[in-house]
Amino acid sequence: MLRRLYHDQPASFAFTPANLDWARAQMTKYPDGRQASAVIPLLWRAQEQEGWLSRPAIEEVGRMLDMAYIRVLEVATFYFMFQLQPVGSVAHVQICGTTSCMICGAEDLIAVCREKIAPKAHQLSADGRFSWEEVECLGACANAPMAQIGKDYYEDLTADSLGALLDRLAAGEVPRPGPQAGRFASEPAEGRTSLTQGDASEAHNASVALAIALGDTIRRIDGTETPLRTPWQKADAHAQPARQNDDLLGPRGMTGPTPGPKPGKDEPVDDTGTTVQEADAEDVARPAEGDPAPGGSQPAPGTGPRPTDGHAPAGSADGDSPPPGEGREGARPGPSPLNRTDD
Numbered sequence: 001m002l003r004r005l006y007h008d009q010p011a012s013f014a015f016t017p018a019n020l021d022w023a024r025a026q027m028t029k030y031p032d033g034r035q036a037s038a039v040i041p042l043l044w045r046a047q048e049q050e051g052w053l054s055r056p057a058i059e060e061v062g063r064m065l066d067m068a069y070i071r072v073l074e075v076a077t078f079y080f081m082f083q084l085q086p087v088g089s090v091a092h093v094q095i096c097g098t099t100s101c102m103i104c105g106a107e108d109l110i111a112v113c114r115e116k117i118a119p120k121a122h123q124l125s126a127d128g129r130f131s132w133e134e135v136e137c138l139g140a141c142a143n144a145p146m147a148q149i150g151k152d153y154y155e156d157l158t159a160d161s162l163g164a165l166l167d168r169l170a171a172g173e174v175p176r177p178g179p180q181a182g183r184f185a186s187e188p189a190e191g192r193t194s195l196t197q198g199d200a201s202e203a204h205n206a207s208v209a210l211a212i213a214l215g216d217t218i219r220r221i222d223g224t225e226t227p228l229r230t231p232w233q234k235a236d237a238h239a240q241p242a243r244q245n246d247d248l249l250g251p252r253g254m255t256g257p258t259p260g261p262k263p264g265k266d267e268p269v270d271d272t273g274t275t276v277q278e279a280d281a282e283d284v285a286r287p288a289e290g291d292p293a294p295g296g297s298q299p300a301p302g303t304g305p306r307p308t309d310g311h312a313p314a315g316s317a318d319g320d321s322p323p324p325g326e327g328r329e330g331a332r333p334g335p336s337p338l339n340r341t342d343d
Helices: 017-027 035-050 055-065 069-078 099-103 106-116 159-170 206-214
Strands: 091-096 130-135 147-149 152-155
Touching (some): 017 035, 017 055, 035 055, 035 069, 055 069, 091 106, 091 159, 099 106, 106 130, 106 159, 130 159, 147 159, 152 206
Antiparallel strands (some): 147 152
């Protein structure tokens, strides 16, 4: 499927200060010169900030990672999770339409989106606050049918419950994510059949509890949701050049000589216990000749000097066939155009 950028592009893009700090921290995960590996995280952060990927956002990510614009565009257009057109300012509803959800009523949910949001996928609602699309499996088959709104799953949906969700979102509310039919998680609808003992006092499952604690289920990410953490960096990494942060590099980084001492012959071993001796040869490009092969000075069959005229002498070991008249007893002539007779 051919994907194109939206026809109406904003004039510029800039990360918020907190998101910019987050993006720069992601770039330090990779060795010096390999920052392009952070292209997907940075594109995703830009989309979470604005809701979709504009051309200025793609160009800004390319500038930060020192990548050609076309390379970043290739990534953005390859993955369908990147939105290349504006989405609803309040919510973008993604309806799972794969097998489990389809047989459980996903088509009814799509009909609700067409009625309440827009007739076609990726179209904005009349007020620009909502948009929708049908997506492939979102991995919540036990709670089908379901939809992803923002960053959260709304499961066990019906046409009526999805319509009520959209009405609450339009009124400025943030509905509780998770199962919408009374289930705690993905246990059978009639109740648990296993793990029936234990504390059942939790009001929500872990996913829903985290979403409620953060309070950002449908709003755009501005970098303030969770503390900025870079556990891959050393405690004193801020005092060192960036090229020395990679454990695979030597103590001198990429700008110094090859890491590790390599003393030559008669040089003492250094404090690391490592030494590489030079080969015993007058010229490093011509190693010393070894001892002759066992069996005297006669060369092994097939290893003698080859003729200079390009033809092997008759009866030589290098020839592919014996001399004329030898070794051909009982040979039958093969087919040849000269032996054919046309009737």
